Amino acid sequence: MLEGLSVQDNGIPIYVQLRDQILALIGRGQLKPGTQMPTMRQVAVTLKIDLNTVQRAYAELEREGVLSKQRGVGTFVTDTVPPPRNTKKQLQEFAARIAAQAKGQGIALDELADALTRLVGTKR
Amino acid sequence: MLEGLSVQDNGIPIYVQLRDQILALIGRGQLKPGTQMPTMRQVAVTLKIDLNTVQRAYAELEREGVLSKQRGVGTFVTDTVPPPRNTKKQLQEFAARIAAQAKGQGIALDELADALTRLVGTKR
DNA sequence: GTCATTGTATGAAAGTATGCATACAATGGA
DNA sequence: TCCATTGTATGCATACTTTCATACAATGAC
Secondary structure (H helix, E strand, O other): OHHHOOOOOOOOOHHHHHHHHHHHHHHOOOOOOOOEOOOHHHHHHHHOOOHHHHHHHHHHHHHOOOEEEEOOOEEEEOOOOOOOOOOHHHHHHHHHHHHHHHHHOOOOHHHHHHHHHHHHHHOO | OHHHOOOOOOOOOHHHHHHHHHHHHHHOOOOOOOOEOOOHHHHHHHHOOOHHHHHHHHHHHHHOOOEEEEOOOEEEEOOOOOOOOOHHHHHHHHHHHHHHHHHHOOOOHHHHHHHHHHHHHHOO
16 A cells, blocks of 8 residues: 555655645545554654654544544554434535635536536435 | 735735746746836735745745846846646645635535636626 | 836744653563 | 554754835837
């Protein structure tokens, strides 16, 4: 799984690159819920980056709810919990956030919507 | 043209965001060779960022040969068009990332896609 | 020549990112 | 219990990013 990761010096912070790459792996279904993530130290050594940097990426992913960490054990991809009570409002806000992000990358909203719809299919 | 630009605080340096967005605009053909770029000061004021930050983005683009600057005159898009960026791949990556984020928040992909599609409508 | 415009340059200050070194804390297995 | 593994935390050093303030330099219009 570590082969799917790589960082480079293009101005984008390493922890952001790592965070986004892991997000992509999960979103693409190449990292399934419940699977154990490589150890922070493994990532640090393999990618030749600092443990603190990995820590930061993992911490953000945990805050976003996609990873869960256990001391002395390891880090795992979160099991998809059934949407507890996701309000329309929450959805709208999330969508708006995503829309802004997409715009920032020069990605058209309708294309993004299409891509997401396609992902719905490939995931099951 | 300034409408096509926006920056946000997502960990990625502002000058990188700006640099990449301009690259995308040119690569997409929305900024044609020879056209004059907005003044550095215009960009700075409009995006509410510092002149130095814009300067850095423009400087990198000039170093890459995408822009050429002329004192007292302005900045222009170079005739040599950069190789088209792999937007399809980029879109997929972005979508995958978003998918994982949504999952972490218990948001269904199809609902998100719907919400985004609705946003497309409201935007014009 | 004068003047507004536009790019160029600098220095200080505050915050962030990264690396390096080191240590602590929880877990689970021998 | 002892120990290796894994996440957590800190302190220090260095470099990068951004803002603010200010100034200089070339260009073109008048």
